[in-house]
Amino acid sequence: MAVDQISFDFYEFLHRTEKSREWLKKAVEVMPGGVTANIKSFAPYPIIMKHGHGAYLEDVDGNEYIDYLLAYGALMIGHNHPKMKERIVKQLEEDGTNLFGTPHEREYRLAKRIQSYYPSMEMVRYTNSGTEGTLLAIRLANAYTGKQKIAKFEGHYHGGYDKVLFSINPDPKKAGPIHTPTPIPESKGIDPYYEKNILILPFNDLKGTEAILNEHKDEIAAVIIEPIQGGFIPATPAFIQGLRKITEQLGIILIFDEVKTGFRIGIGGAQSMYGVKPDLTVLGKVIGGGFPIGIVGGKKEIMMESGPKHSSDVFDVSQGKKTTATEVLFHSGTYNGHPTILAVADTVLDILEEEGKEVLKRTERLKKGLEDLFRKRGIPMQALGKGTIFSVVLTEKDVKNYRDLQNSNLSLRKKIDYLLLNEGIYTKPMNRYSLSVAHGDREIERTLDAYQNVLYKKL
Ligand SMILES: Cc1ncc(COP(=O)(O)O)c(C=O)c1O
CATH class of the missing domain: 3.90.1150.10 (Aspartate Aminotransferase, domain 1)
Known part of the structure; x- marks a missing residue:
């Protein structure tokens, strides 16, 4: 048998x-x-x-x-890991707290260190998970381009929310033609609005991808991709280089979701292996050493969409001022840049450099x-x-x-x-x-x- x-x-x-x-x-x-x-x-x-x-x-x-x-x-x-345990104890003693709830020095120091491995991340923001990271990257792309639609690849996962929860594990019989896949929702309860605003691309199929992007170029804000699908099916170098070229030509933001591949495909992630610079990158998982974190970074001009207007708080409508909320991209989180987790991230990098x-x-x-x-x-x-x-x-x-x-x-x-x-x-x-x-x-x-x-x- x-x-x-x-x-x-x-x-x-x-x-x-x-x-x-x-x-x-x-x-x-x-x-x-x-x-x-x-x-x-x-x-x-x-x-x-x-x-x-x-x-x-x-x-x-x-x-x-x-x-x-x-x-x-x-x-x-x-x-x-013993070094991680040691660092947490040391850091809690040194900081005197486990959460400042304000800007702090380690945010800057870790950002500089991340940039040394990921030079495409000219500026960074911290989030609490990979999901929050891709959410922010997509909002940045929407804000920067003024376009609404997102294109993702069949079989790729970017977190569990309505904008991207399509065609991760679809039934191939229902998933449409191989070169022009149909968006298949991966959850009950997804607002049909998002189905109209997502395009599904065929991975490692440059011709198919190019045709879809060309047809919808005026509506697509970003292409988000796991450069190595599911962490193990690599993009061919020709495909990833071609995708970089096409997105640049069409004015579409290219987001590398390196939540799985970051620090694992070598310390510089898939982008270092392929020698391709995305516009935005999302990191997570490994860098947190088991604690929740996400890091979003990329081109300064795109990242600056999230910069506060220093003269005012987005929620400040005192003294008869109008709210400035829609002039700025909203990004917040009580635990963003958590000081103890950033210390762990620093130690993770020490360990990975060594081992x-x-x-x-x-x-x-x-x-x-x-x-x-x-x-x-x-x-x-x-x-x-x-x-x-x-x-x-x-x-x-x-x-x-x-x-x-x-x-x-x-x-x-x-x-x-x-x-x-x-x-x-x-x-x-x-x-x-x-x-x-x-x-x-x-x-x-x-x-x-x-x-x-x-x-x-x-x-
Ligand atoms: C490529 C990719 N993006 C995003 C996420 C979501 O990250 P998190 O589970 O930290 O929210 C994951 C999680 O598996 C992932 O593999």
């Missing part, structure tokens, strides 16, 4: 995770689905974790896992080891990705976009992922693999052994 025809038995999973199941029974009484983010749920129920250290997670049943989800890529310094290159090397070792194992077992597979993220994609064919990925062997991949959970290898089934400074040779060996067990003894 072909390996992908063997039905999957949850028995061992159910047996190992009894306490998770019990927890979930309680959690569903107070939280819809027992979770606080739907993405964190999976069938038959998600595993409840209670401890993390280095490269490891431990669940409520006491099972240990090598963590490759790493909080969806955020934890490149691993769980609870980042080793993580790249170990990722390559793991990718090669996995490819060898699958080849020997006769299962078509590629460890697809750049830098310190990749995904196990079960096909030998070229994977250049969302639809190619749908044509890979997803059901077998899912089966393998569940079997690996039983072997102590954690990623949410079907998710990508991210590595951290804490993933050493020992963890790589253990992971390859676990795969060997699954591929040869369990399938």
Whole structure:
């Protein structure tokens, strides 16, 4: 029987995770689905974790896992890095507070440091998440160009709000022609206004993209892109360079959403690897070391849309003055530029400068080891990705976009992922693999052994 025809038995999973199941029974009484983010749920129920250290997670049943989800890529310094802990304590003592609620020196210092890796970010603003970051970048593009529509690529994720929550994981049968995809909403409750103001572009298809952008150039404020789709399907250099050229010619702002790729595809992100300068960049995840952050930056003239008019507060309508709100782009947040988190970000950069290159090397070792194992077992597979993220994609064919990925062997991949959970290898089934400074040779060996067990003894 072909390996992908063997039905999957949850028995061992159910047996190992009894306490998770019990927890979930309680959690569903107070939280819809027992979770606080739907993405964190999976069938038959998600595993409840209670401890993390280095490269490891431990669940409520006491099972240990090598963590490759790493909080969806955020934890490149691993769980609870000692230097991070030390910095937090030191910073809280030095600052005397955990939140100034005013401008402070570290905002400037970190901005300068970020610029040294991302020279395209001539000015920056801090947000509390990647979602808030892309929201601000898009508002900046709308304000600067005076245009309304946004173009995004099929299969790309930019946060969970109405403007961009389209065609991330659409049913290919409903997603329209390959060169002119149709916007498919990814949530109930999205205002139909946004469906009229989004255009879906075909990734790695320069001709198709150019045709759509040309047709709508007077309405499109920005193209937002994950330069490496989902963190693991790279844009071809010709595509990304071509996109830069076309957007420049058409007066469309190019936004690189590097929330996943920032600091992971080398410290300078995908833009450094491709040698392409976007107009705006959004960073998040890795730089926060596990704490919430987003950073938006780009061309000075665009970023300045968000600058306050120094003579007045946008909310100040005292002394009979008219509000100046519509003259300025509104950007605010109680926790923006959180001083303790910016200190952590500074330490994350120290750690990555010291150890980042080793993580790249170990990722390559793991990718090669996995490819060898699958080849020997006769299962078509590629460890697809750049830098310190990749995904196990079960096909030998070229994977250049969302639809190619749908044509890979997803059901077998899912089966393998569940079997690996039983072997102590954690990623949410079907998710990508991210590595951290804490993933050493020992963890790589253990992971390859676990795969060997699954591929040869369990399938
Ligand atoms: C490319 C990309 N953009 C934006 C976001 C949203 O970031 P956050 O979850 O921090 O709001 C994510 C999160 O996965 C992402 O991968």
